[in-house]
Amino acid sequence: NAGVTQTPKFQVLKTGQSMTLQCAQDMNHNSMYWYRQDPGMGLRLIYYSASEGTTDKGEVPNGYNVSRLNKREFSLRLESAAPSQTSVYFCASSQRFTGELFFGEGSRLTVL
């Protein structure tokens, strides 16, 4: 049982490049989330999907787009990367919207 799987684990981009972070969960959870963690800080919510077919903005959505591809998969896209988006990105899922969150291992992104 893999839980929440994110790819890639590491990525280096140049300013202006685009990329997509992939996330898949095998726990049959309804809700999925994308967070970012900057050095020495807690996590901040970028976007979430309370259920399949819905997505909503979180605390820091600017510069990102998301797609809830199906119940298992939730992707995060950076259309034109900026150095301010250098961070560690975590995907998470929960059975219900108010339920316990389970996190993936994180994806470390550096934008030069």
Next chain:
Amino acid sequence: GIQVEQSPPDLILQEGANSTLRCNFSDSVNNLQWFHQNPWGQLINLFYIPSGTKQNGRLSATTVATERYSLLYISSSQTTDSGVYFCAVRNNAGNMLTFGGGTRLMVKP
């Protein structure tokens, strides 16, 4: 939005010592979780505890929802307990889990 404050911000322990970490929050919550972020950056679920008391081995947690705080107890600490401990909460009107600033724990052998 809901405010979450953790204390202490930093803690250094000798192996075998006990400790208590505190999380204060500013509103009623329907979700409270404690996480351990290990030195490799992984976020490990410790407790899902919007109210009441739970224990798991050397760790236990208590949330007093009416007084808006939660405590994480670590007994007989080990070097593998080192890392950052986060409390995260969601209030009834919220759409996100809001994280506290964390407590950075170092356990020395």
